[in-house]
Amino acid sequence: MAETVIDIQSLTKSYNGVRAVDQLSLQIKCGEIFGLLGPNGAGKSTTILMLLGLSEPDEGTINVLGLDPTREPIPVKRRVGYLPDDVGFYEDRTGLENLVLTARLNQVPEAEAKERAYQLLENVGLKHAAHKKTGAYSRGMRQRLGLADVLIKAPEIIILDEPTLGIDPKGMDELLALIRSLSEEQGLTVLLSSHQLHQVQQICDRVGLFVRGRLLAQGDITSLSRELFADDPLQITVDCGPLNEGLLERIRAIPGVRHADPVIGNGVGLSDAYNSMESPGRTRLIVGSDTDCSDLIARTIIENDVSLFGLQRRQYGLDEIYHRYFEGGEQHDQGSSQAE
Numbered sequence: 001m002a003e004t005v006i007d008i009q010s011l012t013k014s015y016n017g018v019r020a021v022d023q024l025s026l027q028i029k030c031g032e033i034f035g036l037l038g039p040n041g042a043g044k045s046t047t048i049l050m051l052l053g054l055s056e057p058d059e060g061t062i063n064v065l066g067l068d069p070t071r072e073p074i075p076v077k078r079r080v081g082y083l084p085d086d087v088g089f090y091e092d093r094t095g096l097e098n099l100v101l102t103a104r105l106n107q108v109p110e111a112e113a114k115e116r117a118y119q120l121l122e123n124v125g126l127k128h129a130a131h132k133k134t135g136a137y138s139r140g141m142r143q144r145l146g147l148a149d150v151l152i153k154a155p156e157i158i159i160l161d162e163p164t165l166g167i168d169p170k171g172m173d174e175l176l177a178l179i180r181s182l183s184e185e186q187g188l189t190v191l192l193s194s195h196q197l198h199q200v201q202q203i204c205d206r207v208g209l210f211v212r213g214r215l216l217a218q219g220d221i222t223s224l225s226r227e228l229f230a231d232d233p234l235q236i237t238v239d240c241g242p243l244n245e246g247l248l249e250r251i252r253a254i255p256g257v258r259h260a261d262p263v264i265g266n267g268v269g270l271s272d273a274y275n276s277m278e279s280p281g282r283t284r285l286i287v288g289s290d291t292d293c294s295d296l297i298a299r300t301i302i303e304n305d306v307s308l309f310g311l312q313r314r315q316y317g318l319d320e321i322y323h324r325y326f327e328g329g330e331q332h333d334q335g336s337s338q339a340e
């Protein structure tokens, strides 16, 4: 089991009485890519600043590589690379010169600095632009250079704040793939923040959904949807012939089925199903289940000599998570959806 390299317990930070980060607890393991995802203003940057010792928590504890960033910011800075959302370079110097300068500032021996800088420029796909002034770099190129700049001091953890912001979709995919491969090759732990759930989740081992300073849920996408849509992780719509109470009970007894409700027109219920004027003899059944048991449902219906006209599965996933928590996130976090 990989060791925990970032351990956050009950972290809280307020600005002018408003909680930007509210009782955040989170553990990240060595070599993991963790996505801290949330809409604007969720508290991602505030959390990152506290992890780096650049801002002091009101309450709670943080441990980064065995260090307390508030008390030991310099050793943390040495071992943790940070890419802010808008990285600054000396615009009148080349990419190579900027990297060598960062290497020097981080006590990388002079002889090694240039070699490492060249290697990193190659790794991030900027070899061709090594001698070009960074003032002429595109946003995507600056982010790549930023990644090289973060890596030049050979950190154990890299923290990237909105790394894909302002990059076109192709550039974004390339940058994310690069982060993934760098992490795999070098065993790097990566914490990245983003409000672009769809893009970023593709490279994350786990994500945490952060809304209004609170972590609503964390895990991979499958366990997230299970946690956030615990009421019905999977919905199966069945269109079949008339159902009797006995068959309905058999369907309800299938392992994984939580409920099975016939729905016809405006009415809900078995008698409505029988008496439907719109489609006589047809029943629509909505089944909520934990697992995909659609084959068993189909078999049960057919074995009972009832016609099966259609069966549709709908799994709650990324789109539902996105709509519920990112587009209308502010409204949804106030209810009972706390799923930590």
Ligand SMILES: Nc1ncnc2c1ncn2[C@@H]1O[C@H](COP(=O)(O)OP(=O)(O)OP(=O)(O)O)[C@@H](O)[C@H]1O
Residues within 6 Å of the ligand: 015, 016, 019, 020, 038, 039, 040, 041, 042, 043, 044, 045, 046, 047, 195
């Ligand atoms: N220095 C500050 N002074 C006052 N309020 C702040 C400060 N920094 C952040 N906040 C507030 O704290 C909340 C969280 O902000 P934060 O920047 O951490 O969110 P975020 O998730 O990183 O969003 P974004 O992607 O927009 O930066 C917001 O309501 C913000 O206005």
